[in-house]
Amino acid sequence: MLKVRARRKKHNMRVAAAFDLLADRGGKHADEHRKRAAKLRKCADALDIIDVPDDQGGVRTKLRAHYNCNLRECSISQAARRQVLGRYAADVFATAYAANPSLRFIHGTFTVPNVTGGLLSTTITRMNRAFERMVHSDDWKVVLGSLRALEVTYSHERKDFHPHYHCFLVVDGTRYFSKQYDDYKSHADWKKLWERSYRHDGLIVDVRVPKPKRSEDILGETLKQVLKYPWKGATYEIKTADGTIADPDVIETLHLALRNRRLYAFTGILRDAAQALKAKHDVDAVDPPLPGDGDVMETWDDNPADIYPAPDPNAEVILAVTPVRYQPPTAGQPADYVFDERTLSTNKDPENDQTPR
Known part of the structure; x- marks a missing residue:
């Protein structure tokens, strides 16, 4: 430890x-x-x-x-935040599932072409707008709710950034996987939907039903994949003659491109469940982000565990x-x-x- x-x-x-x-x-x-x-x-x-x-x-x-x-650049705070967010998102899904036991979830990854540092911020803004268009399209109606998370990786070889979304998509299992209905979407359908929303051809999309490998907790494993760190140490660290250092130019680009942005967002019934859960914990539920998500810097500096603490009945002992x-x-x-x-x-x-x- x-x-x-x-x-x-x-x-x-x-x-x-x-x-x-x-x-x-x-x-x-x-x-x-x-x-x-x-x-x-x-x-x-x-x-x-x-x-x-x-x-x-x-x-x-x-x-x-x-x-x-509690900074986004902090590996320690990110690890703690990921646990809090994972626990919170699992409770959000459980709240929605209790109201509709036929819900099933799938994991989706939506990518865009790699960009230089100077275009990273505008590209993320374009991605957010494209995702909004996709959510409000007729083809998205099969998705009852979703959790979207942004991840950005960096290639030291190509000197470019790769922003992409990991998504937790909730569907009606009795309809989506049944041949009696037209709800099911193939890989080509998802790819076409994202390309039309982003208004760019040749995008890579991967949507699949998660299957457990070493754990029976499919929900937990899927949320771990969705709620990845916004970026990882391997993204910004380089080896020099004096040892491993964090590349200051990459750090600055990531920091300025992601500052004051909401990196996680609910839609549909998951957003409704998040509102109900936040209301239960006496938190402002008008437009609830994930706890400590940080669409403004002041919010990010708040500790998410203060908003959604881990259950610990023996905390005082x-x-x-x-x-x-x-x-x-x-x-x-x-x-x-x-x-x-x-x-x-x-x-x-x-x-x-x-x-x-």
Whole structure:
């Protein structure tokens, strides 16, 4: 658990260094880049290893950060956000399924041609408009609801970006897969629909019924594919003579192209279910994005777990706390977290004996 967190923290430090380089260049975004670098460095720098009781009478260990930056460029915040979004989206589908047990879901990927960094932002805007046209077309009526997520990858060889949508599409299983109705759409039908909506020929589309490989949780596996990170470390990291670094030009292009954008969106009955679920949690349900989705920067900086917290009936029962702090990699030693005696006194609960193990 700590090894994985340390690797993600190492990625964060590389991205922070890239933002500092961008700030050093000056320009109108220099102050913003410097602040993001500071947040990334502070994020999960100090952790608490907490032991709490589990439902079976045993002990469960979890990590708690002293500070979470909740930035899109942060590998740690993205991983936590993905868990929250996956749990939230699964509950949204369960809410819709309870009202209509005949619902079935399919996974769709809709792509556009690769573009240079200068065209990435306008291309994403064009994709959003194309998706809206597709949703309001007659051919889309077979889709009762959907969850759309944007992902952007980068090719260091071609020096271009590849934006595309991963979609969770909900259909009426009794009609879509029955020969008695005309609801079913072939691969060619989906391809033609997306090309007509985007107004471009030769686009790659992949729509299929998900099949479990190593897990019986088809819903969970599908949502993992849909709710991928907006971008991955492999997208922006490059190897140099001095080691692996985050490419500052790629970081800046992705940041400016995706800032203030909603990267996830519900439609149809899933949007209705999301409204009902948010109303249940006393959250503004007028136009609900996914929690912490961040169509504006201020929203993104909010912690999604505060809006939709993980169920934890034993959250107040802490058996032990061990404070640790990030240690950067050195010659022959990988990045890791080590015991931090300086923060031990600040983590003690006077009502519980939290002696470090």
